[in-house]
Amino acid sequence: MFVQTQDTPNPNSLKFLPGCTVLETGTMNFDSPRDAHCSPLARQLFRVDGVKSVLLGPDFITISKIDANIDWKVIKPDVFATIMDFFTSGLPVVSEGSKQIEDTAPSDDDDELVAMIKELLDTRIRPTVQEDGGDVLYRGFEGGVVKLKLQGSCTSCPSSIITLKSGIQNMLQFYIPEVESVEQVKDDEEEEAAQV
Numbered sequence: 001m002f003v004q005t006q007d008t009p010n011p012n013s014l015k016f017l018p019g020c021t022v023l024e025t026g027t028m029n030f031d032s033p034r035d036a037h038c039s040p041l042a043r044q045l046f047r048v049d050g051v052k053s054v055l056l057g058p059d060f061i062t063i064s065k066i067d068a069n070i071d072w073k074v075i076k077p078d079v080f081a082t083i084m085d086f087f088t089s090g091l092p093v094v095s096e097g098s099k100q101i102e103d104t105a106p107s108d109d110d111d112e113l114v115a116m117i118k119e120l121l122d123t124r125i126r127p128t129v130q131e132d133g134g135d136v137l138y139r140g141f142e143g144g145v146v147k148l149k150l151q152g153s154c155t156s157c158p159s160s161i162i163t164l165k166s167g168i169q170n171m172l173q174f175y176i177p178e179v180e181s182v183e184q185v186k187d188d189e190e191e192e193a194a195q196v
Helices: 033-038 040-046 072-089 112-131 160-175 188-195
Strands: 004-007 013-017 028-030 051-056 061-065 134-142 145-152 181-184
Touching: 013 072, 028 033, 028 040, 033 040, 040 051, 040 061, 040 072, 051 145, 061 072, 112 134, 112 160, 145 160, 160 181
Parallel strands: 145 181
Antiparallel strands: 004 013, 013 061, 028 051, 051 061, 134 145
16 A cells, blocks of 8 residues: 655645545544544544544545644654554444534525535535645525535645635635625634634
């Protein structure tokens, strides 16, 4: 197995390409070892000193390190070894019965605007963001404001606001004039971590 790396716009995140399928569909984000209970792969990656978060994608794994003071040269060899050992073990990436959140999947409750927003996110925006080792999840649409949660390399990226406003907002407004703006939402745990 030959694992490649790819830089992301976030200097604290690195995209690892194991050359095989990681997840059949979508992405799964783990912000802490506690979140990784359903993924043997993520649990093993959190054992590497300096790993802050893990994002599993269709054919990639994005690792974010704790801070800029830790050099990638220190973390990378351990991450490479963990990924190679894991994929040769034959263990499942995600435990049976674990459910991925399909936030952009259309639901019967969606009105026409929400369905269009989700379709654009799924077909145009997410693939581009995933190329950079991140993901974007739909969290709501109220009063012309689309609420999105950024994951992976996007969470602490210096250019995430530009991505959100210039990239995602402009595209949504081009196709859906009712969209007035796009806002990033954070989970309670992320808010607490940002205040520490």
